Amino acid sequence: MPAEYEYVGPSEILAAVRAGSEGVRIASGGDFAVWVAARGEDELAEPFTFVVGLDGVLRLAPRRSEHVACAGGRPVLSAGEISFVLGDGRPRVDEISNQSTGYCPDPASWPAVGEALDRAGLPHPGQFTDSIIFRRCPECGERNLVKEGHFFCAVCGAELPSTWNLSPEK
Structure with missing residues (x-):
């Protein structure tokens, strides 16, 4: 059973999520083709916000979107940023990370992402190209990005x- 990640970011961002704010559901290659056609291939040059919902389906939104809005305020199996390139006229994932300071998913969330991309018919690198480690400080409670294996709070x-x-604080 994959881990579920609840939103752990600022409460005011969660409070701003409105019904219908979810990212575009990409459950198949056809969904992705329709999504690209509606935007144009030029827009693929920009990275996107993504989440994988508890239903295992990929959702995409513009990069500056909040992950929690892309997820409709719900828990996810993973979240991050994704970019695509066209190779032989066919899109594939170029770069992908678990960079989401709202959900702070562990790199171990990759299998859910890989499965969602496989279902959508999107070739991918088989892992996060930029894998980020998040931890909450047990002393001050701050969310941290672990850089270069340095497991010390930046605050x-x-x-x-x-x-x-990084389970939500209750």
């Missing part, structure tokens, strides 16, 4: 745990 300097710990 207070406390040591960060080696395992994912």
Whole structure:
């Protein structure tokens, strides 16, 4: 069973999510083709926000969209940024990351992403091309990006745990 990620970002961003704000559902290659045709191939040059919903389906939104809006405020199996290129007239995933400070998904969320991309008929690199490690500081509660294996809080300097710990604060 894949991990589910609840939104852990600022409450005011979650409060701004409105019904119908979800990203475009890409459950098949046909969905993706319709989506590209509506925008034009030139728009593929820009990275996009993505989420994989609990239904295992990929959703896409413009890059500056909040992941939680793309997900309609719901939990996800993964979230991040994605970019595409056209090779032989066929789109494929060029770069993909789990960069979402709203959900902070672990790199271990990749299988859900890979399966969603496979279902949508989108060739991909088989893993995140930029894998980000997120941790919550046990001392000050701040969300952190672990860089270069440095597991220390950027705010207070406390040591960060080696395992994912960003469940929502209740």
